[in-house]
Amino acid sequence: MKNVTPSPRFEQEIKAQGFNDVEALCKDIALHLTYDDDLSVQYLGRVASLAYPTDAEDAGLAHIHLWDPSSPWFDSGKQAKWNKARRQFDKTSDTCIVYSSHWENEDDILLLGVATPCHSDKAKGKSSKLYDNNFMDYFIKEGLKFNDL
Numbered sequence: 001m002k003n004v005t006p007s008p009r010f011e012q013e014i015k016a017q018g019f020n021d022v023e024a025l026c027k028d029i030a031l032h033l034t035y036d037d038d039l040s041v042q043y044l045g046r047v048a049s050l051a052y053p054t055d056a057e058d059a060g061l062a063h064i065h066l067w068d069p070s071s072p073w074f075d076s077g078k079q080a081k082w083n084k085a086r087r088q089f090d091k092t093s094d095t096c097i098v099y100s101s102h103w104e105n106e107d108d109i110l111l112l113g114v115a116t117p118c119h120s121d122k123a124k125g126k127s128s129k130l131y132d133n134n135f136m137d138y139f140i141k142e143g144l145k146f147n148d149l
Contacts, residue, residue: 045091059143
């Protein structure tokens with residue numbers, strides 16, 4: 001089982017999303033990350049590593065899509081698609097949890113924060129926070145520190 005630890009920033013941001021029981025959330029994330037394609041945690045979706053900015057891979061950064069009906073980009077059609085998904089990979093939203101996985105012990109996970117929007121849509125004038133160097137700088141620094149790099 002994964003050892004999931006929340007950073008102070010993550011705790012603040014996730015509570016702003018309405019998740020007040022951070023300990024229970026960490027347990028759910030540990031379960032979600034331990035078992036591939038496990039759908040038992042209904043509000044967690046696709047898991048993917050981050051390759052941008054360049055140092056994101058060195059920092060062990062990845063993200064988990066999060067059910068977020070308060071997001072204006074996660075409309076009823078996208079919510080219905082999430083609910084019908086039979087694979088974790090098909091559960092995507094526009095809000096995600098950014099975390100770092102330790103390079104030496106991948107079971108050690110540090111939850112860093114929440115990113116929204118996490119997808120770009122130029123037609124809607126929406127830019128992904130995951131491609132914003134200024135926004136990602138904190139995650140990279142904390143991920144590198146967590147990885148002792």
